[in-house]
Amino acid sequence: MRALSLSDFTFLLLAARWTVLLSLMAFAGGAVIGLAIALMRISEHRALRWFALGFIRVFQGTPLLIQLFLVFFGADLLGFNLGAWLSAALGLSLNAGAFLGEIWRGSIQAVPGGQIEAARSLGLRYLPRMGLVVLPQALRLAVPPTVGFGVNLVKSTSLAAIIGFVELTRAGQQLNNATFRPFLIFGTVGLIYFVLCWPLTLAATRLERQLALAYRR
Numbered sequence: 001m002r003a004l005s006l007s008d009f010t011f012l013l014l015a016a017r018w019t020v021l022l023s024l025m026a027f028a029g030g031a032v033i034g035l036a037i038a039l040m041r042i043s044e045h046r047a048l049r050w051f052a053l054g055f056i057r058v059f060q061g062t063p064l065l066i067q068l069f070l071v072f073f074g075a076d077l078l079g080f081n082l083g084a085w086l087s088a089a090l091g092l093s094l095n096a097g098a099f100l101g102e103i104w105r106g107s108i109q110a111v112p113g114g115q116i117e118a119a120r121s122l123g124l125r126y127l128p129r130m131g132l133v134v135l136p137q138a139l140r141l142a143v144p145p146t147v148g149f150g151v152n153l154v155k156s157t158s159l160a161a162i163i164g165f166v167e168l169t170r171a172g173q174q175l176n177n178a179t180f181r182p183f184l185i186f187g188t189v190g191l192i193y194f195v196l197c198w199p200l201t202l203a204a205t206r207l208e209r210q211l212a213l214a215y216r217r
Contacts, residue, residue, distance in 0.1 A: 004184060008175055012185075015171030016192050022167060023154045025089045030096025030153070037101025039130065042108060052101065059098035065159050067091050072163045088160035092153065099149055107142035108134055140208075147204030151197045158193075168192060 040052035059067065071094070072087040082090065111134050119133040161170035172189040176182050 004179060004181060008179065009188065011175060012168065012171055012188060012192060015166060016168045016196065018166065019154065019157050019168040019193075020196065022085075022088060022092070022157045022160060022165070023150075026092035026096050026153055026157070027150055029089065029093025030100050033093060033097025034100025034104055037097055038104035038108060041101065041105040044126075056098045056102055059095050060102070064091070064095050064156060065162060067095055068159060068163055084160070084163050084165035087163060088157070088165045092156065092160070095156075096149070096153055100146065103145045103149060104138065104142055107138040107145075110141050111137045143208050144204060147200055147207075151200050154197055154200075155193060
């Protein structure tokens with residue numbers, strides 16, 4: 001057991017960069033997948049609806065840890081050496097896509113049907129109807145659950161440590177193995193996660209108020 005130095009805390013802060021970057025990559029990838037899944041869930045084509053539903057059931061019904069293992073080791077079996085970084089980003093993106101897709105599907109379907117019928121009466125086809133009429137209104141409804149999921153995603157990146165990616169949690173484990181001060185180290189790790197997540201919650205509340213105000217106008 002040894003005392004912690006400034007360099008030890010710096011090591012944790014530097015590792016937090018990778019947590020942030022991984023969270024951003026996973027959310028961006030999940031947003032692209034989630035939007036596609038949401039649109040397929042409400043598609044007029046049965047095959048697309050069933051595919052999207054199956055995707056959601058698989059990724060919501062299995063542990064994220066297992067999904068990371070399957071991506072990491074499965075890619076290697078197929079001859080692709082993705083490494084821990086890309087495997088974690090891909091696994092988290094697929095998982096996020098399933099949850100965001102269902103969140104956004106609910107927000108889209110919560111838009112009053114009269115708005116959709118009015119867009120149809122104006123001759124708008126599916127994509128213009130969604131992009132110009134439905135999605136802007138669904139955005140206001142989707143903000144709170146989307147940001148809530150984003151906060152959870154930041155914390156979920158800690159599971160990437162199990163496949164060898166050195167983010168904040170993994171850095172805390174390595175530092176604890178060297179110093180044997182688990183309470184102080186993991187208490188600091190938890191505080192860093194709080195500092196990362198709390199501003200997102202505040203920003204979500206402010207954005208929700210602004211969107212609500214703009215909607216009333």
